[in-house]
Amino acid sequence: MGKFEHQRHKFRTGLIQPRELIIACVPMRSNVNISQIARTASACAVEKMIICGNASLISKIARDATSELTVSTHRSLGPVLKKLKADGYSIVGIEQTSNSQNIHHFFFKRRSVLVVGNERLGIKDDILELLDEVIEIPVWGMPHSYNAASAANMALYEYCRQFPEG
Template structure:
Protein backbone atom coordinates (compact mmCIF):
# COMPACT_ATOMS: atom_id res chain seq x y z
CA UNK A 1 0.00 0.00 0.00
CA UNK A 2 1.46 3.37 -1.01
CA UNK A 3 0.74 6.53 0.96
CA UNK A 4 0.67 9.87 -0.75
CA UNK A 5 3.07 12.40 0.75
CA UNK A 6 1.88 16.00 0.75
CA UNK A 7 4.41 18.77 1.21
CA UNK A 8 3.77 22.16 2.71
CA UNK A 9 0.35 21.49 4.08
CA UNK A 10 -1.44 24.41 5.77
CA UNK A 11 -0.57 25.01 9.42
CA UNK A 12 -2.70 23.40 12.10
CA UNK A 13 -4.99 26.05 13.60
CA UNK A 14 -4.59 26.95 17.25
CA UNK A 15 -7.66 26.60 19.48
CA UNK A 16 -6.97 30.10 20.84
CA UNK A 17 -4.28 32.73 20.24
CA UNK A 18 -1.06 32.04 22.12
CA UNK A 19 -0.55 34.11 25.24
CA UNK A 20 3.12 34.40 24.38
CA UNK A 21 4.89 37.65 23.56
CA UNK A 22 8.49 37.97 22.38
CA UNK A 23 10.25 41.09 23.69
CA UNK A 24 13.69 41.87 22.24
CA UNK A 25 16.43 44.21 23.37
CA UNK A 26 18.07 46.21 20.57
CA UNK A 27 19.76 43.81 18.14
CA UNK A 28 22.95 44.41 16.18
CA UNK A 29 21.81 42.27 13.26
CA UNK A 30 18.57 42.71 11.35
CA UNK A 31 19.10 39.17 10.04
CA UNK A 32 18.87 37.79 13.60
CA UNK A 33 15.79 39.89 14.31
CA UNK A 34 14.18 38.78 11.04
CA UNK A 35 14.92 35.12 11.81
CA UNK A 36 13.36 35.50 15.26
CA UNK A 37 10.27 37.06 13.69
CA UNK A 38 9.92 34.22 11.17
CA UNK A 39 10.23 31.61 13.93
CA UNK A 40 7.71 33.51 16.06
CA UNK A 41 5.27 33.39 13.15
CA UNK A 42 5.80 29.63 12.76
CA UNK A 43 5.04 29.20 16.47
CA UNK A 44 1.78 31.15 16.33
CA UNK A 45 3.12 34.16 18.20
CA UNK A 46 0.99 37.16 17.33
CA UNK A 47 2.91 39.93 19.08
CA UNK A 48 6.59 40.81 19.08
CA UNK A 49 8.05 43.90 20.72
CA UNK A 50 11.47 45.03 19.54
CA UNK A 51 13.60 47.89 20.79
CA UNK A 52 16.02 50.24 19.13
CA UNK A 53 16.50 50.77 15.42
CA UNK A 54 14.72 47.58 14.37
CA UNK A 55 14.28 46.70 10.72
CA UNK A 56 12.95 43.45 9.36
CA UNK A 57 14.55 41.88 6.31
CA UNK A 58 11.53 40.42 4.49
CA UNK A 59 13.73 38.04 2.48
CA UNK A 60 14.67 36.37 5.78
CA UNK A 61 11.38 36.75 7.68
CA UNK A 62 9.23 35.59 4.73
CA UNK A 63 5.68 34.26 4.98
CA UNK A 64 5.09 33.47 8.66
CA UNK A 65 6.17 36.89 9.84
CA UNK A 66 3.12 38.49 8.22
CA UNK A 67 0.97 37.16 11.05
CA UNK A 68 3.18 38.74 13.75
CA UNK A 69 2.27 42.21 14.97
CA UNK A 70 5.58 44.07 15.33
CA UNK A 71 5.81 46.89 17.87
CA UNK A 72 8.95 49.04 17.94
CA UNK A 73 9.87 50.76 21.20
CA UNK A 74 12.84 52.80 22.37
CA UNK A 75 13.78 50.88 25.50
CA UNK A 76 13.07 47.43 26.95
CA UNK A 77 12.57 48.19 30.70
CA UNK A 78 9.32 50.18 30.21
CA UNK A 79 8.05 47.41 27.91
CA UNK A 80 8.76 44.80 30.58
CA UNK A 81 7.00 46.81 33.28
CA UNK A 82 3.96 47.10 31.01
CA UNK A 83 3.93 43.38 30.23
CA UNK A 84 4.14 42.55 33.94
CA UNK A 85 1.21 44.90 34.63
CA UNK A 86 -0.72 42.99 31.93
CA UNK A 87 -0.14 39.72 33.81
CA UNK A 88 2.74 38.21 31.84
CA UNK A 89 5.49 36.17 33.47
CA UNK A 90 8.77 37.72 32.26
CA UNK A 91 11.14 34.92 31.27
CA UNK A 92 14.63 36.02 30.22
CA UNK A 93 16.63 33.86 27.85
CA UNK A 94 19.98 34.37 29.53
CA UNK A 95 22.76 32.49 31.30
CA UNK A 96 22.85 33.67 34.92
CA UNK A 97 23.87 32.20 38.25
CA UNK A 98 20.17 31.50 38.96
CA UNK A 99 18.92 30.54 35.50
CA UNK A 100 16.97 27.31 35.02
CA UNK A 101 17.78 24.73 32.37
CA UNK A 102 15.32 25.19 29.49
CA UNK A 103 14.63 21.45 29.47
CA UNK A 104 13.23 21.53 33.02
CA UNK A 105 11.48 24.90 33.04
CA UNK A 106 7.65 24.92 33.06
CA UNK A 107 6.52 27.90 31.01
CA UNK A 108 3.38 29.65 32.24
CA UNK A 109 0.78 30.03 29.50
CA UNK A 110 0.98 33.83 29.75
CA UNK A 111 4.68 34.34 29.10
CA UNK A 112 6.78 37.19 27.76
CA UNK A 113 10.02 35.69 26.43
CA UNK A 114 12.69 38.36 26.91
CA UNK A 115 15.58 38.22 24.45
CA UNK A 116 18.86 40.07 24.95
CA UNK A 117 21.33 41.63 22.56
CA UNK A 118 23.60 39.25 20.62
CA UNK A 119 26.80 40.40 22.35
CA UNK A 120 25.74 41.97 25.65
CA UNK A 121 22.72 39.81 26.48
CA UNK A 122 20.24 41.38 28.86
CA UNK A 123 21.40 44.42 30.82
CA UNK A 124 21.37 44.47 34.62
CA UNK A 125 18.28 46.72 34.55
CA UNK A 126 16.50 44.27 32.23
CA UNK A 127 17.54 41.23 34.29
CA UNK A 128 16.20 42.85 37.46
CA UNK A 129 12.77 43.04 35.82
CA UNK A 130 12.60 39.38 34.79
CA UNK A 131 10.74 36.87 36.94
CA UNK A 132 12.81 33.90 35.75
CA UNK A 133 15.72 33.21 33.44
CA UNK A 134 16.18 30.10 31.35
CA UNK A 135 19.35 28.93 29.70
CA UNK A 136 20.11 26.33 27.08
CA UNK A 137 22.87 23.85 27.94
CA UNK A 138 25.93 24.09 25.72
CA UNK A 139 28.52 21.32 25.39
CA UNK A 140 31.15 23.10 23.34
CA UNK A 141 32.49 26.50 22.40
CA UNK A 142 31.32 29.20 22.24
CA UNK A 143 29.41 29.21 25.50
CA UNK A 144 26.06 30.12 23.98
CA UNK A 145 23.97 29.65 20.84
CA UNK A 146 23.30 32.39 18.32
CA UNK A 147 20.41 34.57 19.56
CA UNK A 148 18.06 33.54 16.73
CA UNK A 149 18.85 29.86 17.27
CA UNK A 150 18.40 30.11 21.05
CA UNK A 151 15.10 31.95 20.63
CA UNK A 152 13.87 29.24 18.25
CA UNK A 153 14.75 26.58 20.84
CA UNK A 154 12.93 28.45 23.61
CA UNK A 155 9.86 29.09 21.44
CA UNK A 156 9.77 25.43 20.46
CA UNK A 157 9.93 24.38 24.11
CA UNK A 158 7.05 26.72 24.97
CA UNK A 159 5.00 25.30 22.07
CA UNK A 160 5.81 21.73 23.13
CA UNK A 161 4.47 22.49 26.61
CA UNK A 162 1.42 24.39 25.29
CA UNK A 163 0.61 22.75 21.95
CA UNK A 164 -2.76 24.37 21.39
Protein backbone atom coordinates in the same frame (compact mmCIF):
# COMPACT_ATOMS: atom_id res chain seq x y z
CA MET B 1 4.73 4.95 -4.10
CA GLY B 2 7.22 4.65 -1.25
CA LYS B 3 6.73 4.35 2.49
CA PHE B 4 6.57 8.14 2.91
CA GLU B 5 4.68 10.60 0.77
CA HIS B 6 6.18 14.06 0.63
CA GLN B 7 3.89 16.84 1.90
CA ARG B 8 5.61 20.19 1.47
CA HIS B 9 4.48 22.95 3.86
CA LYS B 10 1.93 20.88 5.73
CA PHE B 11 -0.28 23.35 7.61
CA ARG B 12 -1.06 22.46 11.22
CA THR B 13 -4.43 23.56 12.44
CA GLY B 14 -6.04 23.14 15.79
CA LEU B 15 -5.06 26.09 17.94
CA ILE B 16 -7.92 26.37 20.38
CA GLN B 17 -6.91 29.88 21.43
CA PRO B 18 -4.31 32.43 20.33
CA ARG B 19 -0.86 32.02 21.82
CA GLU B 20 -0.31 34.19 24.85
CA LEU B 21 3.40 34.45 24.22
CA ILE B 22 5.08 37.70 23.26
CA ILE B 23 8.65 37.87 21.96
CA ALA B 24 10.63 40.89 23.18
CA CYS B 25 14.08 41.62 21.78
CA VAL B 26 16.53 44.04 23.36
CA PRO B 27 18.41 46.24 20.87
CA MET B 28 20.31 43.86 18.63
CA ARG B 29 23.19 44.23 16.21
CA SER B 30 21.71 42.13 13.43
CA ASN B 31 18.47 42.53 11.52
CA VAL B 32 19.12 38.99 10.27
CA ASN B 33 18.68 37.63 13.82
CA ILE B 34 15.52 39.71 14.38
CA SER B 35 14.11 38.47 11.06
CA GLN B 36 14.89 34.82 11.83
CA ILE B 37 13.16 35.15 15.20
CA ALA B 38 10.14 36.77 13.52
CA ARG B 39 9.88 33.94 10.98
CA THR B 40 9.95 31.28 13.69
CA ALA B 41 7.51 33.25 15.87
CA SER B 42 5.09 33.40 12.96
CA ALA B 43 5.49 29.67 12.28
CA CYS B 44 4.68 29.08 15.96
CA ALA B 45 1.52 31.21 15.66
CA VAL B 46 2.88 33.89 17.97
CA GLU B 47 1.03 37.11 17.24
CA LYS B 48 3.13 39.80 18.95
CA MET B 49 6.80 40.74 18.82
CA ILE B 50 8.53 43.74 20.36
CA ILE B 51 11.79 45.03 18.94
CA CYS B 52 13.90 47.88 20.25
CA GLY B 53 16.18 50.51 18.83
CA ASN B 54 16.69 50.78 15.09
CA ALA B 55 15.92 47.14 14.29
CA SER B 56 13.82 46.21 11.30
CA LEU B 57 12.73 43.02 9.58
CA ILE B 58 14.31 41.79 6.37
CA SER B 59 11.32 40.58 4.36
CA LYS B 60 13.26 37.90 2.44
CA ILE B 61 14.22 36.27 5.75
CA ALA B 62 11.09 36.95 7.81
CA ARG B 63 8.98 35.93 4.78
CA ASP B 64 5.33 35.49 5.78
CA ALA B 65 5.89 36.70 9.34
CA THR B 66 4.81 40.25 8.64
CA SER B 67 1.28 39.20 7.67
CA GLU B 68 0.58 37.19 10.84
CA LEU B 69 2.84 38.87 13.38
CA THR B 70 2.30 42.31 14.86
CA VAL B 71 5.72 43.88 15.37
CA SER B 72 6.00 47.00 17.50
CA THR B 73 9.17 49.05 17.87
CA HIS B 74 10.15 50.84 21.08
CA ARG B 75 13.14 52.88 22.16
CA SER B 76 13.71 50.80 25.26
CA LEU B 77 12.31 47.58 26.63
CA GLY B 78 12.03 48.37 30.37
CA PRO B 79 8.77 50.37 30.36
CA VAL B 80 7.12 47.85 28.03
CA LEU B 81 8.07 44.90 30.26
CA LYS B 82 6.79 46.72 33.36
CA LYS B 83 3.41 47.22 31.68
CA LEU B 84 3.22 43.61 30.50
CA LYS B 85 4.12 42.39 34.00
CA ALA B 86 1.32 44.57 35.43
CA ASP B 87 -1.00 42.96 32.85
CA GLY B 88 -0.21 39.52 34.29
CA TYR B 89 2.54 38.27 31.98
CA SER B 90 5.46 36.26 33.30
CA ILE B 91 8.69 37.80 32.01
CA VAL B 92 11.20 35.10 31.00
CA GLY B 93 14.71 35.84 29.73
CA ILE B 94 17.06 33.59 27.81
CA GLU B 95 20.44 34.16 29.43
CA GLN B 96 23.18 32.41 31.37
CA THR B 97 22.99 33.70 34.95
CA SER B 98 23.79 32.41 38.43
CA ASN B 99 20.13 31.43 38.89
CA SER B 100 19.06 30.50 35.36
CA GLN B 101 17.07 27.29 34.93
CA ASN B 102 17.79 24.62 32.39
CA ILE B 103 15.15 24.86 29.65
CA HIS B 104 14.68 21.07 29.88
CA HIS B 105 13.22 21.50 33.39
CA PHE B 106 11.39 24.78 32.90
CA PHE B 107 7.62 25.13 32.60
CA PHE B 108 6.38 28.25 30.89
CA LYS B 109 3.29 30.02 32.06
CA ARG B 110 0.78 30.40 29.25
CA ARG B 111 0.96 34.22 29.48
CA SER B 112 4.67 34.78 29.01
CA VAL B 113 7.02 37.29 27.46
CA LEU B 114 10.22 35.76 26.11
CA VAL B 115 13.06 38.29 26.35
CA VAL B 116 15.89 37.73 23.88
CA GLY B 117 19.26 39.34 24.60
CA ASN B 118 21.80 41.06 22.41
CA GLU B 119 24.14 38.83 20.41
CA ARG B 120 27.27 40.02 22.25
CA LEU B 121 26.06 41.69 25.45
CA GLY B 122 23.15 39.45 26.38
CA ILE B 123 20.49 41.01 28.60
CA LYS B 124 21.69 44.08 30.50
CA ASP B 125 21.31 44.34 34.28
CA ASP B 126 18.42 46.83 34.21
CA ILE B 127 16.34 44.37 32.17
CA LEU B 128 17.54 41.33 34.15
CA GLU B 129 16.06 42.97 37.25
CA LEU B 130 12.62 42.96 35.60
CA LEU B 131 12.64 39.24 34.75
CA ASP B 132 10.57 36.75 36.72
CA GLU B 133 12.51 33.76 35.40
CA VAL B 134 15.70 33.14 33.45
CA ILE B 135 16.23 30.07 31.32
CA GLU B 136 19.34 28.80 29.62
CA ILE B 137 19.87 26.22 26.93
CA PRO B 138 22.67 23.72 27.60
CA VAL B 139 25.70 24.00 25.34
CA TRP B 140 28.04 21.06 24.85
CA GLY B 141 30.69 22.61 22.66
CA MET B 142 32.21 25.90 21.62
CA PRO B 143 31.30 28.70 21.72
CA HIS B 144 29.71 28.69 25.17
CA SER B 145 26.32 29.98 24.00
CA TYR B 146 23.98 29.78 21.03
CA ASN B 147 23.35 32.55 18.56
CA ALA B 148 20.53 34.84 19.78
CA ALA B 149 18.16 33.75 17.02
CA SER B 150 18.95 30.05 17.52
CA ALA B 151 18.34 30.27 21.27
CA ALA B 152 15.10 32.22 20.79
CA ASN B 153 13.90 29.71 18.23
CA MET B 154 14.62 26.77 20.55
CA ALA B 155 12.73 28.49 23.38
CA LEU B 156 9.81 29.25 21.04
CA TYR B 157 9.65 25.61 20.07
CA GLU B 158 9.72 24.52 23.73
CA TYR B 159 6.87 26.88 24.60
CA CYS B 160 4.81 25.45 21.72
CA ARG B 161 5.65 21.90 22.78
CA GLN B 162 4.26 22.70 26.23
CA PHE B 163 1.16 24.44 24.82
CA PRO B 164 0.42 22.68 21.51
CA GLU B 165 -3.19 23.86 21.37
CA GLY B 166 -2.41 27.55 21.86
